[in-house]
Amino acid sequence: MYRDRARLTELWDAELETFRRLHPRSGELWNAAREHLPDGVPMLWMAKWPGDWPVYVEEAAGAHFRCADGIDHVDLCLGDTGAMVGHAPAASVAAITERLARGSTFMLPTEDAAVAAGLLAERFGLPEWQFTLSATDANRHVLRYARQATGRRKVLVIDHCYHGTVDEAYATLDDDGRVVSRRRNIGPPVPLDETTVVVEFDDLPGLEAALETGEVAAVLIEPAMTNIGIVLPQPGWHEAVRAACDRTGTILVIDETHTLCAGPGGMTARDGLRPDVVVVGKTIGGGIPAGAWGMTRGLAERVRDSLEWRGEGREDLDVGGVGGTLAGNAVSTAGIRATLSEVLTPEVYPGMIARAEEWTAGVQAAIDEFDVPWQVTRLGARAEYSFRPTPPANGREAADADDFALQQYLHLHALNRGILITPFHNMALMSPATTSADVERHTVAFREAVAALFG
The missing domain is CATH 3.40.640.10 (Type I PLP-dependent aspartate aminotransferase-like (Major domain))
Incomplete structure (x- = not known):
């Protein structure tokens, strides 16, 4: 549990203002959608994304998508596995x-x-x-x-x-x-x-x-x-x-x-x-x-x-x-x-796994630099950090480590820097199109977020 809740609230409020400034068109689309869609979304769980409204996607290819406000995003969520092969292969x-x-x-x-x-x-x-x-x-x-x-x-x-x-x-x-x-x-x-x-x-x-x-x-x-x-x-x-x-x-x-x-x-x-x-x-x-x-x-x-x-x-x-x-x-x-x-051939997996190794190393470097009591686990081309010092042994340990407000801040911080990670937990997935430069964007942003919290 992150203890400095006042600091977390301050950081969250700042990121929320940034989100509103960066995504006005998505906000307009969301407000219009509320007339016929509950909470303005086609499935209610989409309302759980961080920010006042979800980001609206215009087009996507490979490991990137462009939102309605013209911002290019590195997509490390990839439809929570639905687009693991990359968008529009x-x-x-x-x-x-x-x-x-x-x-x-x-x-x-x-x-x-x-x-x-x-x-x-x-x-x-x-x-x-x-x-x-x-x-x-x-x-x-x-x-x-x-x-x-x-x-x-x-x-x-x-x-x-x-x-x-x-x-x-x-x-x-x-x-x-x-x-x-x-x-x-x-x-x-x-x-x-x-x-x-x-x-x-x-x-x-x-x-x-x-x-x-x-x-x-x-x-x-x-x-x-x-x-x-x-x-x-x-x-x-x-x-x-x-x-x-x-x-x-x-x-x-x-x-x-x-x-x-x-x-x-x-x-x-x-x-x-x-x-x-x-x-x-x-x-x-x-x-x-x-x-x-x-x-x-x-x-x-x-x-x-x-x-x-x-x-x-x-x-x-x-x-x-x-x-x-x-x-x-x-x-x-x-x-x-x-x-x-x-x-999704056998030949693309080594590159996907290598990108996940790079992502894991970047997260671990920030955890070590600021002596944060978190851990990061990788499974093939997928990796995730959690708010506990050791890998969870079961689902209850993983659930008990959750901190929704902290998670939302980290997701919004990443989103404001053009990086999307899997909703509801802190997971990244690599596609055949994901590059080392894409991973590095997350590494830089994640270190910045950790420094703001613990620096």
Whole structure:
């Protein structure tokens, strides 16, 4: 916790005045939008950006965007992973545009779908794939299939996890270790302890005990936590989770949506993990809605058998609660094929990771120079600092280190200097187009902010 709150308020007020002076056109657009958009934004969470109003974007390319006030920004947020390949990558745009001109959605497959599935199978080692419009939808569908295949009701998730807007994952542990709904969870359909078991990321005995009850259909995990801050797994944790799932007949689902920053096949390929299901989203479409999940052949057969796809159950395939008329559409699969084969290739990862190493070193240098009790953690092409002296071991430690007012100041300070970092936490992501000069802009600005706070 930053103790000099008066100083923080003074710095915040100064940055707020600067923001207003730099972004008058965005303010005008926001005021006009308030007539028909609640809080002037298309999704209410956009109101959480620092400043009196959100910055309006006019155009973007690579690792930069220009706002309505004509300011060039280095984008280290990249749509919170949705634009990890950079904005408007040429190969993806060409494939998407060409497909749009020939029709976008048919409820019928095109050649691109099979090619895209093959590319994903090659990267993640799982042979059978299905497509959605988001990782949230992929996670929802996978959990339904897991319940269908196992005959069990519950899902196990990690405290402070993130799997999109999946209802079962909006559970947390209270101070007494009971499963409850997350703070301000909007309209949960049922009490979360009816659907979900929650354990801390570092609580392997708790996870094993939960699975031994035989009530859990699936374990849904991020291979490293990202949305609460970067929390890396302890050595041997993934192997122990896999073993516990094997002992208890539980389906292991790994959500690589954010951790695709670790390498072409995420942490699954990099670390030799063995999930039954992998979920990916956001990044793979090159900037358009896209998601997918891959399964082992064994699980795919269990699902088929449980649904009687080979027999009289086939007439009900469209009413089972999985899928949508736009899922797997021609434009999405064209974008996935082009992005995986021509943009987010194995060859671009070393440069992305090198930029993340430079960003981490710049943040660490300022922390060391001013003897600040913060830490910085990197995962592949992604890195984040947090307001605690040591890396968090689990989501609760990461959450307890949060200081919203301090975070907002640092975000606004960066924004006023033409740098956008991921909202709601202090994370930066590198694209294939991010340069060392882009990283250096953040390094200079971050040192300036830390000097203002602690100098």
